[in-house]
Amino acid sequence: MIVSTSSTDRHRTPDQILGPYFPVGCTPLRKHDLTTIEGGDGVAQGEIIEVMGRVLNLDGEPVRGVPVTIWQASFGRYVHVNDPNPAPLDPYFVGCVGIRSDSDGVYRINADNDGDALADVEPREELARRRVQTSRR
Numbered sequence: 001m002i003v004s005t006s007s008t009d010r011h012r013t014p015d016q017i018l019g020p021y022f023p024v025g026c027t028p029l030r031k032h033d034l035t036t037i038e039g040g041d042g043v044a045q046g047e048i049i050e051v052m053g054r055v056l057n058l059d060g061e062p063v064r065g066v067p068v069t070i071w072q073a074s075f076g077r078y079v080h081v082n083d084p085n086p087a088p089l090d091p092y093f094v095g096c097v098g099i100r101s102d103s104d105g106v107y108r109i110n111a112d113n114d115g116d117a118l119a120d121v122e123p124r125e126e127l128a129r130r131r132v133q134t135s136r137r
Contacts, residue, residue, distance in 0.1 A: 010058050021071075021078035028069050028098030033110040037092050044074070044093040044112045052108035055101045062105025070109055071096040 035044040051070070055063045071078070072095065077085040079095035089095075093112060101107045 010056070010060060012058065021073075021080035021083050023071055023079055023096045026079070026096055028071075028096045029094055030099070031094070031097055032099055032108065034070070034072055034094045034097055035092065035110050035112055037094060040092055042092045044090050046112040048110055049113040050108055051111045052106060055105040055107070062101070062103070064101055064103045064105060066101040066105070066107075067098060068101060068107045069096065069098045070111075072111055074112070 031038075035048050036042075053068075055066045055068075057063055073085075074090040074093040074095060075087040077083055077087040077089060079089065090112075097109060099107055099109065
């Protein structure tokens, strides 16, 4: 469900430190699904969910074609050399995708809701991280 807000409720999202464990040096796959590998015959373990968002300008108008990079942990572990988690990586899980918002400013992907919960280590947040890149106006 997409909920509208009044223009007085809107403000620019502040810049933030990129993390945790952003997949540096990795080119995000251009697909809308973190739960399958092209050419593979399986799917990621865990509950498959749809993650979606909407990019709006300060006037509440949808912004189309905005690059959105989404990355998520697999079994509580990121595909990143500095992640100390010893958990195995799911062979059917894609760690990072790059997509664009549609004509209504909406983006959506399939993700794994249980990947972090399956880890036999300290649990991390069970959500996909998003990086929305726009040019400043």
